[in-house]
Amino acid sequence: QVQLVESGGGLVQAGGSLRLSCAASGRPFSSYGMGWFRQAPGKEREFVAGISWNIDNTYYVDSVNGRFTISRDNAKNTVYLQMNSLKPEDTAVYYCAARLFWSGVATTKPNYWGQGTQVTVSS
Numbered sequence: 001q002v003q004l005v006e007s008g009g010g011l012v013q014a015g016g017s018l019r020l021s022c023a024a025s026g027r028p029f030s031s032y033g034m035g036w037f038r039q040a041p042g043k044e045r046e047f048v049a050g051i052s053w054n055i056d057n058t059y060y061v062d063s064v065n066g067r068f069t070i071s072r073d074n075a076k077n078t079v080y081l082q083m084n085s086l087k088p089e090d091t092a093v094y095y096c097a098a099r100l101f102w103s104g105v106a107t108t109k110p111n112y113w114g115q116g117t118q119v120t121v122s123s
Contacts, residue, residue, distance in 0.1 A: 007117060020117060
């Protein structure tokens with residue numbers, strides 16, 4: 001079992017930056033692949049970025065590739081999502097997610113979720 005708590009969301013103008021954090025507690029953090037998903041109003045939840053549990057491979061949805069960076073600090077049990085050059089279409093609730101021994105790819109569903117943090121990008 002792992003518990004996830006996101007922070008760092010807020011309101012930002014287009015072109016600005018935010019860094020989301022997700023603090024994990026429970027089983028050894030280093031055994032979990034981590035990811036970020038988002039859900040905009042009226043849309044399905046979508047994969048944004050993932051990072052593997054062992055060799056730090058990273059994966060991104062095409063719409064954020066080159067603008068967002070996922071990283072992890074195993075010593076702090078925390079995963080981050082650095083979001084640069086934000087666009088209004090990035091507005092959504094962002095969720096941290098985890099799965100034991102997950103490679104971080106979008107095709108594998110995580111089984112632990114945080115409560116979400118709102119990101120709003122104004123034009």
